[in-house]
Amino acid sequence: MYSAFLAFRWSDFDPWPYHAPLWAQYRSERRWYFIPLLVALLAKSATIAFGQAHGEAQAIFLVILEGLVFISIVVLKPYDTRKADILAGWLAVVRLVCTGLMIAFLPSLGVKAIPRVVIGIVTAVIFSVAVVVMFFNTVWNILQPLLSRKNRAPSPSDSSDSSALEKGDAPSSHSK
Numbered sequence: 001m002y003s004a005f006l007a008f009r010w011s012d013f014d015p016w017p018y019h020a021p022l023w024a025q026y027r028s029e030r031r032w033y034f035i036p037l038l039v040a041l042l043a044k045s046a047t048i049a050f051g052q053a054h055g056e057a058q059a060i061f062l063v064i065l066e067g068l069v070f071i072s073i074v075v076l077k078p079y080d081t082r083k084a085d086i087l088a089g090w091l092a093v094v095r096l097v098c099t100g101l102m103i104a105f106l107p108s109l110g111v112k113a114i115p116r117v118v119i120g121i122v123t124a125v126i127f128s129v130a131v132v133v134m135f136f137n138t139v140w141n142i143l144q145p146l147l148s149r150k151n152r153a154p155s156p157s158d159s160s161d162s163s164a165l166e167k168g169d170a171p172s173s174h175s176k
Contacts, residue, residue, distance in 0.1 A: 026078045033078035040069050059103045066096040087137065094130045098123045 026033045043065055051058035070092035072078075079085045104111045104119045111119075 025080060025084065027080055030076060030078035033072075033076060036072055037069070040065055055106055056108060059099075059106060062099050063096070063103070066092065066099045070096055087133075090133075091130060094126055098126055 044062060047058055047061050047065075051061070070089065073085065073089045073092050077085045079088060101119050101123050103109070104116060
């Protein structure tokens with residue numbers, strides 16, 4: 001939160017590069033979007049830490065919070081690229097679905113053991129798919145600049161005399 005305060009202390013965002021992870025991935029007009037995410041993260045943490053005696057209220061609040069995060073991503077489209085908006089929306093849906101599935105573990109619902117095990121396995125599989133997707137996303141984002149640099153056509157300054165040599169315009173040693 002202190003970094004968020006430092007980033008907002010002036011009318012423009014703090015140009016100090018140590019605060020850039022807070023807002024650098026968002027569009028310039030949505031740089032403030034990290035604040036609702038920080039508030040949601042703190043609300044989730046407080047709910048989990050202090051709401052242990054009230055499991056039903058805790059589960060409902062967490063589902064509502066994840067739903068609000070998803071709606072904010074869909075409505076505001078805060079990220080630089082459409083792909084990033086889609087990925088963030090998909091991850092928000094994964095969190096929303098898995099948080100909703102956790103409602104089955106409330107003792108007051110009386111869900112039997114076998115269905116709870118199945119729901120737990122389904123939740124683990126959903127989170128595992130999200131981890132695999134994020135792994136490939138990370139690998140792609142690391143390799144993409146390297147691949148684009150390798151496949152980039154050489155600029156005219158790189159091949160200054162190679163085209164002249166191919167056309168036969170090079171001075172020969174026999175022309176003296």
